[in-house]
Structure formats: structure tokens, C-alpha cells
Amino acid sequence: MGTPVNARLFARHALLPHGWAADVLIEWDAGGTLVAVTPGAIPVGGIEIAQLVVPGMVNLHSHAFQRALAGLTETAGDNPDSFWTWRELMYRFARQITPEQIEAIAAQLFVECLRHGYTAVCEFHYVQRAPGGALYPRPAETAERVVAASRAAGIGLTMLPVLYSYAGFGELPLGADQQRFRTYPEQVLQMVEALEPMRGGQLEVGAAPHSLRAASITQIQQLARAMPAGRPLHIHIAEQQGEVLQCQAATGMRPLRYLSEHVALDARWCLVHATHIDADEVERIAASGAVAGLCPTTEANLGDGLFPLAQFSAAGGRFGIGSDSHVSQSPVEELRWLEYGQRLQHQRRNVAVSPAQRKVGEFLWQGALQGGAQASGRKVGALAAGMRADLLVLDSEHPNLAGASSDDVLGIFVFAGNDNLVRDVLAGGRWVVQAGRHADQDAIAGRYKQAIAQLREVRS
Template sequence: MTAIFAQTALLPDGWGSDVRLVLDGDRIASVTPDSQPGNEDCKVAALVPGLPNLHSHAFQRGMSALAESRGPSADSFWTWRDMMYRFALGVSPEGMQAIAEMAYVEMLEAGFTRVGEFHYLHHDRDGRAYADPAEMSRRILAAATETGINLTHLPVFYAHSDFGGTAPNEGQRRFIHDLDTFARLTETLHGAITRPLDRLGIAPHSLRAATGPELDALLRAHPEGPVHIHISEQQREVADSLRHSGQRPVEWLLAHQPVDARWCLIHATHLTDAERKGIATSGAVVGLCPVTEANLGDGLFPAVDYLAEGGRIGIGTDSNVEITASGELRLLEYGQRLFHRQRNLLAGGEGSTGGALLRASLAGGAQALGAPAPQIAPGAPADLVALHDPVGLPTAADRLIDRWVFGRDIAVADVWASGAHLVQAGRHRNRDRIAAAFARAVAALL
């Protein structure tokens, strides 16, 4: 067994002092506040539950910052997407694993202990299926196992290039499934996922990529587990949906599918009041990725009104242009400040903005990923993040989280995932080897 002694820890009923935890395998065996440390205890300043990262495209870590030069025409999400397609066409299975391992190391070092991998790079470079339909997914599973991060794997159903079942284009050839081949993939993955805390869901890529009848069939075939979908990320997407069906994307989805607590709507940036209220009422989670949404010029989600209506959110790193838990939370709040020209808008009333954002993202992220609630309590998974304060200010309770999210003097020091002490003094135990393999993989691609 492993013991951790924290000067302060975020417990289910609030902050506790002098908290001693005993870990038994991948679970927390006991939590004792107002305790004394043992001689062999790992001693930390502050302890919080590990964060869920509900939306990642791991392979895109390999092209981070490679799309930051302007071409001869106006740059947009759609020009970025063309470059992403070109990059994706070159990624080998070995390269996929090396890039994913680097992304997952950085996630753990940032305080994420679970990742939702929205995985659509399925086939060989010419678009033909591998002999093993789960070849690329197995690389994701291997990367998660090698780095120690908990995984909710979300294989993507991607069949079309636009609304109405439009044929896919050449740049999408590695992504494409029909219902039968996707069923074979998910059947294979049910046997491939063996770690007890890993989960499997499905991800119809978007309403562009999956028709209504295909969505119906997918839900019939997969009646349990998380369902993730990109939706209403771009204004052009909304306009195209209106032309096709006469309804906006979220409007159509709420009217035609049983959206409930197992759903996660990724981005949902451009909403009417009725759509926003409809999502909040449904119990679904909105997956927000503020760094990527800013990088791609998506727009701002109406978070103030949505949270006031009881809506649920989680955060993700999406394109992995930058992997930061505190940065995602900070930019979520700052975007609202810029739009509304006020401060501390997402605090949920009086109190700490950082604390409110952390709690919302813990609960919403776990729900979206089909995972146990992240909490420091007996029986909970031993997914823990220790924060270090080199300045040593006498900061109590949520003020510490405010300093982590909005300041520069609090850092992630140690991380445990499923009870394994993976990050120490801010570095993953396998960082050097994984970073070297990543560098070789990206050099070969470029």
C-alpha cells in the first residue's frame, strides 16, 4: 500500500487539513483528515482529484503550431482542416502510438488523469482497412497503458463529407466506415480493452459525417456507454444544416435523437436560446475546448446563461495545440469576460471562480466519459493531483485553485492515476524516452 499525506485536500464535503490517504492498488482505501504523517508517506502541499480530459485527437499533437502561417487566402477552420487531413494521411501505426504517448505524458503532467480519445484515424494510408480493424485503436490503448493515463476510447463513425450523405473526399479516406465495418471495430474493441478503469463509447463524428438513419442504427447497436459528437462548432456548419434540413444542428439533434446524460456535445458554440436551454434540460454535457476553439477561431460558447440554467460542462484539449488543464479553465472564464466585459462570471454566485470551474469540469467530465466521480474518498479510483506552492503563501481552500488557474505560482507536482505515481516533481517518469520517440516520429512525418 501507498500512503500520501497532504497539508490540505479537496474532499467531497470541502477542504480538509492534514489529510492522510492510503492507496490500495487502483483505489483509495482510507482518507483520514486531522491526521499525522507516517515516516514513509509521500508528503504534498495540496491534493485535488485528477481531472478528466473529455476530448482529444491525440495524433494532432504531432502538428501543433504547424498551421500558424497565413496563406494567400483568408485563413479559417476550413483551411486548417485541409492541412490536418494532409498530416493525418502520413501517420503510421507506430507514429500514432509515439505521438499519442507524448500527448498523454503532457496531459498527466498538466493534471489530467483520464482522456476521452475521439479517434477517427482508422485505416491505412491508402484508405484500405488494416488486417486488424482495430490496429490504430490498439495503438491508442497501448499509449494509454504505457503512460498510465485512464482511457475512455471513443471510436468515431465517419461515413460522409457533408449533410445528406455526401460521399467522402480523398482527404478523409483513412476515417471512413459503414455501419457493418464500424460494428466489427467496436466488437473487436470490447475484447481489446482490458484495464479495469478503461471505458468504451462511440462517437458519430458530426451531423455532416453521419445521417439520421445511421445515428438511429448506431444507438440501437450501442445502447450503453458515452456518445460524443461534434456539433455547431462553426457558423458555416449551422448554415449548411439549415439549407439541408431547415433546422440548426443542435435543434435537429434534440428533435430527432434521445439526447440525455450519456451524450456529450462537443463545442456547441453557436446556439439559439432554445437550443441552449434544450441542452441544459437534457442532462447532456457540453464538451468545451477553449484553447482549440480560440486557435481555430470557432467563437465563444454562451457559458454564463447555460450554467445559470443548470447546464453541465467538461473541458478537453481537442487538437492538443497546447496541453494545459489550468489554461483551459482560465481561457473559458476569460472568453466570457471579453464578451460580457465583466469579471468572475463563471463563479456561480459568490465565491471562487477557479473552484467553481474545477468542480464543474470534474463532475461533467466524469459523466461524459462514463467514469467514476473524481473524488478523494474511500473506494474512489486513486486518481490524484498534488499542487505545489513554491512561494509558500498562506492560501486557504479555493484560493489555491484560483492561484493555479489564474496565476503562475502554483504548479502540478505529483500525479497518481489508478494508484500509480506517474508524475514526480512535475515530470512523467517515462518522459525522456517517450519524448525521444515522439521527436523521431514527427521528424519522419515532416
């Protein structure tokens, strides 16, 4: 990974916050922050020229260790399979993984995310204890491993230590397979404090109550009050119909309404999945300023259901995308299936638009940038002075993009074919991917293969 001698790039066409602009000079400093973005510039000698440049995408929901599980749960059991049967398999996998393996798997995941266009990720991190359930000598040990992996890969990170105290509504005790996840508000806050010295341009630290199943409302209130001002807070909410029914039985309310009645939802919050919400809950999220964290490939893989994007967008709601269980590491695939799910649900085309933006690809990319940036708590998601220098150079020579008008680029990028159209990636002011390859791709893949071989030996 390297920084050019002149930390500048000239883009013939670049996607800025207001839309596409021509002849844009992009400049950044040694710390990885954009210092100037100047449309209508004139190229001078010694500056690299790119044809098509867009901001790097934010992956707002990741469980990095689950990358090693992708594809291994696609065998039907004797009874109908669901999220709940998948979860049991995931628990057994999580019980045996080591900190060293977590780091190796996370680094591989982050390389894949960078190569496909994510330049930042929010890690919803809950494998925090040793296999027997004891705390590590450094309680933030596994979180630190993920931070190390992000630095090795060069991706920006928002670390979210998870509050996970119970096995279900009514404060049910955790089972044997959940002991590695066990935390209480004071332990989460200790982890946040331990990670504090690592914060900087490429790392923010927030927190995440796992869900209304795994944390009591009193704990969630306590954690939200104790977190430093402005830090991101994420929570799984209303992912499954079974969760909605359990919440109603325990509280008399649907999950999103119950949370909003007891917690002051605001722009700090990312409500992950929010799949099963009614019209009142759609309005509540939109009015709060919170982000809906949508993970279409995982939600499809687990049979969760479809988020009501059309109604949510009409209400002015903010959304972002995440790869969650990492059956895909491509923002293009998340956005494509976000729109395709709506088309199947409503039996019409071009659903993800607004009165001001009629191009689906641009609506999706810009909307996910804005929501993802908010959820990350970092200065990302736009090519503008003061933001992180995170950008993608698209392969303008690829047949799909050759000669394309800038107005059509994002529609082609998201909806045409399955080739990866990301050529080069700048993250935090460093070129981490060039000509489609990550600078440390082979070494990181080697460590991942070793970790996977160890885990498969244990499983067998």
C-alpha cells in the same frame, strides 16, 4: 512508474467533493481504486505527507495525432483563413501518418497531459484505415495503438471509435483526403467489440458519431441503440457558423435542435463544442443531462467562437474541458480561457460562478471534474471511496502558493502566472509524475522525435 509500499497519502489540505478538507488520509488498493478518504485524520510514521492535493482533471476531447500538427498551421494563406482551411491542412497530414507514429505521438501527448494535471483523456479517434483507405488486418489497429500509448504513459483512457461516413450534409461522398476516416455503424461496433477485452479500471470504450455532417441521423440512431448500456457517446456539434447554416439549409433546423429532435439526448452524451447554440438549445442541453465538451484553446485557435457559458450555467448545464487539437496540454489554460472568453464577451469579471460557489477557480475545477467524469464513463473526478486513485500534488513551495489559504489555491492555480504548479501525479494508483517529471519522459520523447522526423521528411 511505481506504487508506494503503503498505498496511502496524507494531505494537509485536499479538495473533496464538498470542498476543501484538512488532514485527509487517502488510501487506495493495488487495482488503483480509492478505498478510503478520511478527513480529520492524524498522520502516522511512514506515510508521505503532501500539503495541497486536488483530483486529477479529465480531458474529455482529444485527437491525439493532431499533437504533431500544433504550431505548423500558423501561416496565413492568400484568402482569409478559417476552420475550413485548417481542416484541409489537417487532412493532408493525417493521410500519411502510420500506426507506429500514432502510438509515439499519443504517448508523448499523454505524458504532457499528465505533467500538467490531466489524469484521464477521452480519445475521439477517427484515423482508422490505412493511407489508401483499406481496413487494417485488425480493424481496431490504430485504436489499439492509442490504448498502448495510454498504458505506456499511465493515463486513464476512454476510447471513442468514430462513425465517419460522409463529407457533408446530404450524405455527400467522402473526398480522397477523408478515406482513412471512413466507417459505418457496423464497423464502429466491430471496433468496440474488438476493444472489449481491454476494458478495465484504466480503460472504457464508447463511440462517437463524428458530426451531423459526417454521419446521417439514421446512422446515429442506429449506433446509439446498438451500444452497450451506459457507454459514453460523443459528437461534434455546432462548432462553426458555417456548420449551422449548412444544417439549416439541409434540415430546416439548427444542429443542436435537429439532433435533440431525433436522438434521445441523456447523460451518456457529450456535445463537443456546441459553440453556436441559441437560448432554446441551451435549455435543451441543460435539461437533457448531457455534457457540453468545451475546448477553449482549440476553439480560439480555429476561430470558432465563444460558448454561452453564463446562460448555460444558469440553466443548470454540465460542462467539461478538452484539449482537442492540443495547441495546449494544460487544463489550467483551458479553464483560464473559458473564463476569460466570457469576460471579454460580457465585459465584466468573475462570470463562472453560481449562487452556491462564488470562487471562480473552484467553480471551474469542480465543474469540469464532474462533467469530465460523466463524459468519460469512468469512476473519476473526485477524491472519494470507490473512485479511481487519480490526484495531483501541487507545489506548495512555489512562490505563487507559498502560505496560501486553501480557499485561494484554485484561484491562484488557474489564474496566476504560467508556471506549472503540478508537482506529483497519481493516476490509477501509480505515481507517474514526481517532482514534475514523468517516469518514462525521455524514452517516450525519443520515440516522438523519431516519428516527427519521419513525418517531416515525408512532408518536405
